[in-house]
Amino acid sequence: MAGRTIWKGAINFSNVNVPVKLHSAVRERRIAFNLLHAHDQARLRQQMICSHENVPVPREHQIKGYAVAPGQYVIVTDAEMAQVEPQGGRTIEVLEFVRREELDPRYYQRLYYLEPENSPRAFNTLSAALAETGLIGICRWHMRRRSYLGALRPGRIGLDLATLRFPDEVVARDDLALPQVAVSERELKIGTELIDNLSAPFKPEQFQNEYQARLQELIAQKAAGRKIKIVPFRPKQPTAEDALVRALTASLKQARAR
């Protein structure tokens, strides 16, 4: 089940206006731990300490500084921060449309399902137009005192809105020093055949968080007072460059037998 409505707004471009509600599409499930004091098992509380006087500093004596040089700061007050916050408004403004495959996973941040607020026909129509053209809308809006960049996409049902990372939060491919190496036609051919053989449909329900399950089991065992067995790991040996074709051929043989 989708999360509850977290925000309402209206998709807008040209003279199209489609009011929508946002619902979370993802809920993270992690086994959470608390930090305890080993002696008395008391749950620890976080405390901010002044690095100079070594005394606890309560909330009302904590301020925000921007480091301009080692030990030198420009102070920004909460009032000043509030002033620079973008002004609300309920418009999800579509700036332009781009081909779906142009957006890579570095940009995708969080996905929301959209629900029509009062005009399901216009909502369906917009979803169909996106699906038929293979386009997604790049949009911008303000929600909870933040500016968002997003991608409007046709969903499995209706429409999805993904928040995107801003470009200064993404590491560019050109920042990587990747060595240029040539691969031979033969390696490409055998490799492609191997990968084709190892291909399958995406069935996400096949994958469970085994770690989480084992952790749950560990907790249950400890709760029952049992002793825990510690298992070491073994690293794999890398494939030597001159052995690449041999490894590909042998893998292909295995994959065919699969």
Add this chain to the structure above:
Amino acid sequence: MPGRSLWSGTISFGLVAIPIQLVSAVRRSAVSFTMLHDEDYAPLKRRMLCPLEDRIVPAEEIVRGYEIEPGQYIPMTDDELASVVPERSHAVEIMDFIDLADLPPVYYSQPYYLLPGKGGEKPYRLLVDILSRRERAGLAKFVMHDRQYLVAVQPIQDALGLIKLHYEEEVLGADELQPETAELDDSLKERIKQTMKQMTATFDPTRYTDERRQNIAALLEEKVRAGETVEAPGTAGDYEEAPDDLLAALEESLQNTKGA
């Protein structure tokens, strides 16, 4: 600049194993703050306080605990937690290759780049080239920082990316959001398509701005120019490095966030 290597190990498919390093594909924006004490402008340190003894607890006296009922915990040692980490914790083993078109972005969580380690350059290039050509991604289980992740290994331009995925159980259903009617408005659809066509462009992320961050950078720049700085006690060596050329850094973050 890419960040430091977060993990190194091997990525394998079939019998091919490629030594790799993992680096983040995202970074913190240039504008970030330090919490200070308002009386002496000294930076604050985060410490853990024991409420029973009312004292700060050193790292070696801290254990993790799982709450089984309110106020009742099972303590867990690091070794115990490590014992549930699956065996091949230094290998990313690709189980299946899937069509990229079948992987909707709702599954995407944290993105990383993979870089080839020594001797891995050629198989790395081979894998990127094949995946790009076939528009495929490899699915693998991956253990980092004592947690297991489902990941997609897929090309990002001509580099190899590793994207943490949400497990199926974390992806919520949308069935009840289905509009009450499936009706379409055909003439509206044609008009929308026409408009979309006129508004279609190449994705150029550098044209988009975070208005809030841009405003904060402008505010900081103004304050720096006005000489509104305070000094913390202690020696310069005690503190984190600030950007080499501060105004240039602020200027750059303004540029980066400026609109088309």
